Amino acid sequence: MIALLSDYTLQTVMMGALLIGVLSGVLGSFAVLRGQGLLGDTLSHAALPGVCIGFLIVGGRSLEGVMAGALFTGVVAALVVVFLHQRTALKMDVALAATLGLGFALGVVLLTYIQREAGSAQAGLDSFLFGQAAAVLRRDLYPMAVVTALSLLMVILLWKPLKLMSFDPAFAAVSGLPVRLLEITLTAMIALAVVVGLQMVGVVLMTAMVIAPGAAARQWARSLSGMVLLSALFGAIAGVVGGVISALAPGLATGPVIVLTATAIALVSLLIAPHRGLIPQWYRRRHRLQHTSTDRILLTVYELAREHGDWRYRVEQGAVDAYHGMVTEPLLQALVERGHLQPVRHMPDEGAHWQLTDKGLAHAEDCAARWTGGSRLRRSEPVG
Amino acid sequence: MTWLAEPSVAIVLTGVMVGMSAALLGSFLVLRGNSMLADAISHSILFGIALTWLLSGQTSGPLQIAGAALSGVFAVYLIELLTRTQRLRDDAAIGLVFPALFSIGVVLINVYARDVHLDEHTVLLGEIGFVWLDTLAVAGIEVPRATLTMAVMLVIDALFVIAFFKLLKLATFDRDLASALGLAPGFILYAHLTLLSGTAVAAFDAVGVVLFITFVVVPPAAAFLLTRALVPMILLAMFMAALSAPVGYALAILWDVSISGMMALVNGFFLLIAYLLRWWRGVRAGRAEALVQPPPSSSA
Numbered sequence: 289m290i291a292l293l294s295d296y297t298l299q300t301v302m303m304g305a306l307l308i309g310v311l312s313g314v315l316g317s318f319a320v321l322r323g324q325g326l327l328g329d330t331l332s333h334a335a336l337p338g339v340c341i342g343f344l345i346v347g348g349r350s351l352e353g354v355m356a357g358a359l360f361t362g363v364v365a366a367l368v369v370v371f372l373h374q375r376t377a378l379k380m381d382v383a384l385a386a387t388l389g390l391g392f393a394l395g396v397v398l399l400t401y402i403q404r405e406a407g408s409a410q411a412g413l414d415s416f417l418f419g420q421a422a423a424v425l426r427r428d429l430y431p432m433a434v435v436t437a438l439s440l441l442m443v444i445l446l447w448k449p450l451k452l453m454s455f456d457p458a459f460a461a462v463s464g465l466p467v468r469l470l471e472i473t474l475t476a477m478i479a480l481a482v483v484v485g486l487q488m489v490g491v492v493l494m495t496a497m498v499i500a501p502g503a504a505a506r507q508w509a510r511s512l513s514g515m516v517l518l519s520a521l522f523g524a525i526a527g528v529v530g531g532v533i534s535a536l537a538p539g540l541a542t543g544p545v546i547v548l549t550a551t552a553i554a555l556v557s558l559l560i561a562p563h564r565g566l567i568p569q570w571y572r573r574r575h576r577l578q579h580t581s582t583d584r585i586l587l588t589v590y591e592l593a594r595e596h597g598d599w600r601y602r603v604e605q606g607a608v609d610a611y612h613g614m615v616t617e618p619l620l621q622a623l624v625e626r627g628h629l630q631p632v633r634h635m636p637d638e639g640a641h642w643q644l645t646d647k648g649l650a651h652a653e654d655c656a657a658r659w660t661g662g663s664r665l666r667r668s669e670p671v672g
Numbered sequence: 673m674t675w676l677a678e679p680s681v682a683i684v685l686t687g688v689m690v691g692m693s694a695a696l697l698g699s700f701l702v703l704r705g706n707s708m709l710a711d712a713i714s715h716s717i718l719f720g721i722a723l724t725w726l727l728s729g730q731t732s733g734p735l736q737i738a739g740a741a742l743s744g745v746f747a748v749y750l751i752e753l754l755t756r757t758q759r760l761r762d763d764a765a766i767g768l769v770f771p772a773l774f775s776i777g778v779v780l781i782n783v784y785a786r787d788v789h790l791d792e793h794t795v796l797l798g799e800i801g802f803v804w805l806d807t808l809a810v811a812g813i814e815v816p817r818a819t820l821t822m823a824v825m826l827v828i829d830a831l832f833v834i835a836f837f838k839l840l841k842l843a844t845f846d847r848d849l850a851s852a853l854g855l856a857p858g859f860i861l862y863a864h865l866t867l868l869s870g871t872a873v874a875a876f877d878a879v880g881v882v883l884f885i886t887f888v889v890v891p892p893a894a895a896f897l898l899t900r901a902l903v904p905m906i907l908l909a910m911f912m913a914a915l916s917a918p919v920g921y922a923l924a925i926l927w928d929v930s931i932s933g934m935m936a937l938v939n940g941f942f943l944l945i946a947y948l949l950r951w952w953r954g955v956r957a958g959r960a961e962a963l964v965q966p967p968p969s970s971s972a
Contacts, residue, residue, distance in 0.1 A: 325763040385707035389886030390940040396933030496771030503764045544775030551772040
């Protein structure tokens, strides 16, 4: 393992993956919060013509040229999206999808042009489609590191305005911030994340690196700074784990492996994060269901019937649910099995309704008498 | 009848039919504001293509289309599922699901299908230039397989849209009204997306999954700029998409570049023309208005 970690190529891959993960994690957080995740998709597909243009101008597979080209077309694509959205009646989704498709088409055309003109010199240019960790050289790390450092510096300097823009753009506008400029900055940040990820993740899948770490961090964090730091950590883990796996298993494209790692992190976060996670939520619901007695539900129905002056009053299930703050159907069913309630139809196309039976009424009156009467019951807090 | 197997005829014909079926279904998608689902579906079918290949060994034919189409619908279902948890916005849900399915597809191909005709570059970029190589004898006539598949898909798509036109229209423009009337808008929309993924699978051989998005979204967008009536919009979109095939083919031959890429790119040119036409119409209307109408008086 130690020998493995000191392997020169592997070190390069890990450092590159680390840079990509941290940067896309940090910049992606803002995209996720602003609901702009798919802009990353468009910008990354539109980076393909930029890769080709950079290759044509600089004349070779130098990463600086390719990155500059990709950044250029990424920004142009963002401008096209804004133009289509604001100057025509087309909606945002159409503007994004159209720019994505056309940008990629231009890239494909340029790719075939380069194949014809440059012949074998272009070898490896299509590794930018899916990313190839093995293609990363030590000297490629410098431009990636420079872009990452500048972007992180920008985030730190612009922290407060970016925060405001992410949560309340309207307030940011009235408080006199240069909203237009900040929006361009945020968009350019997504383009920067794409550019750094080009070589390892590739243009097709870069969108996942913009979205997945941020979406994962969102489930755990309760503050923006926490979310951004966690997102950077998740991005770094996904990058390093995915990069190493694909470097060790030749023939595996790097991008997909990194993306699958990031997606796995996001899914696990969705499931187990303490407050927003689905499993904790399910557990809390079940706990609440188990700790609410059926007698309490019966009394709710009883009280509602009493308030309406009709022991056969048809109580809507929604009212019982709302009162107890949970789905009470299983408990209502249990009461039906005991013969205390019966399901009834109120009017067609309305939710389930429930009605006291004679037995249920008698039992509810017993309970009410035992629990010092209805007045206190009504004041008692609903569970949850 | 050997002209059908002629390379240029087969290529252009396939391109025309890809464009027509994509624009036909895409019009409803664009109107519904769900264009990025085309992106999600067309990427996700790689998962289905790889999986059906692993299970059945087939890279074409009805079984493969159906299997891969299901993976497109599966992606849409997953996106809805994630959005319904209210933990993610729909853009993040889309952006999580389709790269994941696409990645699984690429990894499966990387691991199991090293020397098969199936490779991720073809899936991504398409090889419409080679459609004439793979022919099939139908009633004694040699027909390129991809052309035949696309023709069948186009007929199915057209029959679907014609048969359910009213329902589709209602579900597209007013889903709530459709469900209030007791119709099943969810069902018809899923059927529509199923056909869209089926068409994407049929087209991937020819134009690749990413360029397919261009045919789905750009011609309807261009048509939308020019007309606000549904039927003319669909027909105009189909016409532009169909026209992009011969024009794109000619330009690709002229400049010796990717045929499918050029066909897709021509749609962008149509979008530009549509925008300019609309702008010119606006300028002319503005001028006519200025000539005819009296200047608005402030007292009124």
